Amino acid sequence: MSTAGKPRTETRELLDPALLARIGQLELVSRRVLRGRLKGERRSKRKGQSVEFADYRNYVPGDDLRFIDWNLYARFDRLFLKLFLEEEDLHFFALVDCSPSMNFGDPTKHFYALQLAAALGYIGLCRQDRIRIEPLGLPAAARQAPTLRGRHSLSRMLGYLKSLKCEGKESLESSVKSFCMRNPGQGIVVLISDLMDKDGYDQALKYLVSRNLDVYVLQVLSMAEIEPDLAGDLKLVDSEDGDIAEISVSQRLLDRYRRTLAAFIGQAREFCARRSITYMMTTTDRPVDRLITRYLRERGLVR
Secondary structure, eight states: OOOOOOOOOOOSOSSOHHHHHHHTTOOBOOSSOOOOSSOOSEEEEEEESSSEEEEEEEOOTTSOGGGBOHHHHHHHSSOEEEEEEEEEOOEEEEEEEOSGGGSOTTTTHHHHHHHHHHHHHHHHHHTTOEEEEEEESSOGGGGOOOEEOSGGGHHHHHHHHHTOOSOOOSOHHHHHHHHHHHOOSOEEEEEEEOOOOTTOSHHHHHHHHHSSEEEEEEEEEOHHHHSOOOOEEEEEEOTTTOOEEEEEEOHHHHHHHHHHHHHHHHHHHHHHHHTTOEEEEEETTSOHHHIIIIIIHHTTSBO
């Protein structure tokens, strides 16, 4: 539900010590085998050259002689090569919708989205993953998001997030297309949005699926949108484009609204399921730590 109003300013902290303590031991999980450029703290499904032994295989000409197990050669008179678990870093992208419709509710959907992006980003920083949080809808200059790595980057990440405002004018499709063109690599991408774009969300999600990315969609809604407390004659102003609608609120109208919203959520869920996108709808009254440690853990994003 989009309504007119002055931009809200949140004074709460994005991450508090209690939240950090609960999520600091978690890690982001990809369903794909990814090839990181740097040595991180996560275990790869591939075999490499780290310090932890994994298995043996027969030596073949051309293998690195440094990894031959000479003790086994002395016992069996055959050459075996030692294999090791390789550790790799992970690309994690959080795409945060910064369109005016996100500036609704208490807390606003925008603040909740930033808090969620900050929490997931912190988990990645703790595991030496490469983290990038990018706003959607803002001009190109504002989308120059830093790529961060390591716990020491936490204050920089939080400072960047606090600078993001709900002033986006570009469509969801245009913003996601731009992201995909600039980020051809692999990794996990989490789209955090209310999906309330007049041009639709379909094409934006198709762009993400076309890349070799592990895609999650977190649809964020306010409880004031789920169960609106409205009565009487009202003038509603669309926060995205200024369109005005005059309505007389009745029980029949509210019932119709709830059916329409339920259909909208159901269509998004079905659209994502058909394309192997992990979808979840959440409301801003659900604590972020509970969302991450319970619901996102069940869906495989963290462990």
